[in-house]
Amino acid sequence: MTAAAPPMLTAVLDVARRQLGEVGPAALSLRAIAREVGVVPSALYRYLPGREAILTELIRSGYERLAGAVTEAEAAVPRADHLTRWRTTWRATREWAVAHPHEYALLYGTPVVGYRAPTETVGPATRVVLTLAQVAVDAQIAGARAPASEELGPEVMADAEAVRALLPELGLAVEVPIDPRLVMLVIDGWTTLFGAISFELFGHYERSVTARAEHLDLLARRRAAALGIVALGGATGRDHDGEAQSQA
Amino acid sequence: MTAAAPPMLTAVLDVARRQLGEVGPAALSLRAIAREVGVVPSALYRYLPGREAILTELIRSGYERLAGAVTEAEAAVPRADHLTRWRTTWRATREWAVAHPHEYALLYGTPVVGYRAPTETVGPATRVVLTLAQVAVDAQIAGARAPASEELGPEVMADAEAVRALLPELGLAVEVPIDPRLVMLVIDGWTTLFGAISFELFGHYERSVTARAEHLDLLARRRAAALGIVALGGATGRDHDGEAQSQA
DNA sequence: CGGCGTTCGTGAACAGTGTTCTCTCGATGG
DNA sequence: CCATCGAGAGAACACTGTTCACGAACGCCG
Structure with a gap:
């Protein structure tokens, strides 16, 4: 939705998703992300209001x-x-x-x-x-x-x-x-x-x-x-009326 | 399972469950529990190997x-x-x-x-x-x-x-x-x-x-x-589908 | 070219966390 | 009466998220 995602932000989120896959949501650390990106923790606050925003973005994506x-x-x-x-x-x-x-x-x-x-x-x-x-x-x-x-x-x-x-x-x-x-x-x-x-x-x-x-x-x-969803071709399912539906 | 639960341990777990109900599992703090019990954090380690043990016990109970x-x-x-x-x-x-x-x-x-x-x-x-x-x-x-x-x-x-x-x-x-x-x-x-x-x-x-x-x-x-579980006596409830199952 | 302003990142600091270790009381048993 | 031992205190360590003042680099504009 952002006009053009800053490369720093995408790098942060890529690293965040990678670390999420390793340690899980609870242990996801903003400082660890900053370390791997090669930047000091406070620098991330230029792009994100905080740790929750990282999680929110990871949820959305x-x-x-x-x-x-x-x-x-x-x-x-x-x-x-x-x-x-x-x-x-x-x-x-x-x-x-x-x-x-x-x-x-x-x-x-x-x-x-x-x-x-x-x-x-x-x-x-x-x-x-x-x-x-x-x-x-x-x-x-x-x-x-x-x-x-x-x-x-x-x-x-x-x-x-x-x-x-x-x-x-x-x-x-x-x-x-x-x-x-x-x-x-x-x-x-x-x-x-x-x-x-x-x-x-x-x-x-x-x-x-x-x-x-x-x-x-x-x-x-x-x-x-x-839901009445039956197998293609009719009587494979357990359905009673053997009306096979037409298809294209 | 413990022979006789020390009063300190039960007090810790009671406080822990109360705080769990207020702040949730992620924010459950060992230090906050110790504060409310009126003891220093390290004292809890006499009775528990750590924070995870509190959570485990809360899960079990x-x-x-x-x-x-x-x-x-x-x-x-x-x-x-x-x-x-x-x-x-x-x-x-x-x-x-x-x-x-x-x-x-x-x-x-x-x-x-x-x-x-x-x-x-x-x-x-x-x-x-x-x-x-x-x-x-x-x-x-x-x-x-x-x-x-x-x-x-x-x-x-x-x-x-x-x-x-x-x-x-x-x-x-x-x-x-x-x-x-x-x-x-x-x-x-x-x-x-x-x-x-x-x-x-x-x-x-x-x-x-x-x-x-x-x-x-x-x-x-x-x-x-x-599962074939039907209403007692057959046609009670909103189930008007005929054939009631027999029951003792 | 020179200054200006904005952006970006740094570093220090604060408050909080779990955990470990040493030490000191105080009660209890011989 | 003295020794033992356990309960708790307190300090310390390595973390965490977050805030803030500073400084350096950059493009822009006169």
């Missing part, structure tokens, strides 16, 4: 790096293969997290900057769930329907309506009315995805789930089934 | 406090009402987390002690998921069956078998052979529960889910449905 890796993987899947797009999104998210555990922890672990996400990080933060939503909407356009009928409570329904109204301005391609249940099922999947990755990286699966990739794919297929 | 609140709430529900037991476990877990956000963050946020759970904390950490498992097993004994048939991959199947073999020694009352799918569905629910709470407390629901309690109950009912 972290969301974008994650979203970049995920959308790149998802974009490589044929558009009509909604189940593979869905599962690929899950798999790519986990693979990025496993490859960058400290960066993931900075994004989805305990908040470090004032226990409130800075406003400049909310935009990039939504891109993964938007990818999930796009797949779900595309599948719905292609004829997918959530198999189970469930009723949403009034407050949850209001949330779903509010989110639905927000979707177009977030860049979601919508050509069909969106069921509020669809919104809540996508949020369900989003929650499950990051819940499972956090459990894996934070050690809670240590004595139970060891086949992490396969397990996450199991969860992905379950949430896909709830 | 935190798991027990959470499990205590949850099992107390769950124990107040009639044994045969499996759905209410299940939903109550979810609700009580969230309510404890919301009431003690910093303590929750210490347990389920970014690991602070060496990125590996100390072995003395794994016991208490399993009690919530064991409660969920007990409800699921009781429901299965009463006739509940998971509606959807899904195939588990070989590695996930091996995990499920290993966990199943571990259950009896963890104190789970099992009188019936346990389906490996049941194991993985309980882990699914466990993951969803803490994923949703972490998302709420860590700010990721900020612009989407505002009806937190109702939303968590929606997730609880979805995971219960996957």
Whole structure:
């Protein structure tokens, strides 16, 4: 967003991200960053208001790096293969997290900057769930329907309506009315995805789930089934009505 | 586990837990604790090997406090009402987390002690998921069956078998052979529960889910449905889907 | 060319942290 | 009554983030 990033600032942030990957968010030291850049600590205050600003910037760019890796993987899947797009999104998210555990922890672990996400990080933060939503909407356009009928409570329904109204301005391609249940099922999947990755990286699966990739794919297929997202070509999934959707 | 806890040690830990609730895990200061106890910092090293030991002990007791609140709430529900037991476990877990956000963050946020759970904390950490498992097993004994048939991959199947073999020694009352799918569905629910709470407390629901309690109950009912846990007496609750399961 | 002003980086300082070490009390046991 | 030993004090070390005064180098403009 800055007109032209000063080379010093980019050098600082590059070093900061490297050190973040080694020591983790809590141990990230402004003085250590300054040392590696080859400058005295106070010099950094020409470019940054403080340590928190470094973390905030790492959070913002972290969301974008994650979203970049995920959308790149998802974009490589044929558009009509909604189940593979869905599962690929899950798999790519986990693979990025496993490859960058400290960066993931900075994004989805305990908040470090004032226990409130800075406003400049909310935009990039939504891109993964938007990818999930796009797949779900595309599948719905292609004829997918959530198999189970469930009723949403009034407050949850209001949330779903509010989110639905927000979707177009977030860049979601919508050509069909969106069921509020669809919104809540996508949020369900989003929650499950990051819940499972956090459990894996934070050690809670240590004595139970060891086949992490396969397990996450199991969860992905379950949430896909709830959305009515079935395998391409019809009857591979467990779905009852064998109506295969048309595709380009 | 200590024979008799020295009064000084308990005083330190009490103060530490209080300060944890105010400033959070990252800002928990050994010197501040010593100040409030009325002693010089180095005096604490008579009783503790260092700051990490305080955090480890707070983690251990935190798991027990959470499990205590949850099992107390769950124990107040009639044994045969499996759905209410299940939903109550979810609700009580969230309510404890919301009431003690910093303590929750210490347990389920970014690991602070060496990125590996100390072995003395794994016991208490399993009690919530064991409660969920007990409800699921009781429901299965009463006739509940998971509606959807899904195939588990070989590695996930091996995990499920290993966990199943571990259950009896963890104190789970099992009188019936346990389906490996049941194991993985309980882990699914466990993951969803803490994923949703972490998302709420860590700010990721900020612009989407505002009806937190109702939303968590929606997730609880979805995971219960996957386990075949239905409302007592059939058609009670908002579930009007016909075919009630038989129950003792 | 000469001075000016702005920018950038330095270095010292302050308050705070976790941890280690030495020392001195004071109570307790023989 | 004296010796022992543990509890706590206090100083010190190596860090941390942050602030501030200073000085040197640079481009700009008359």
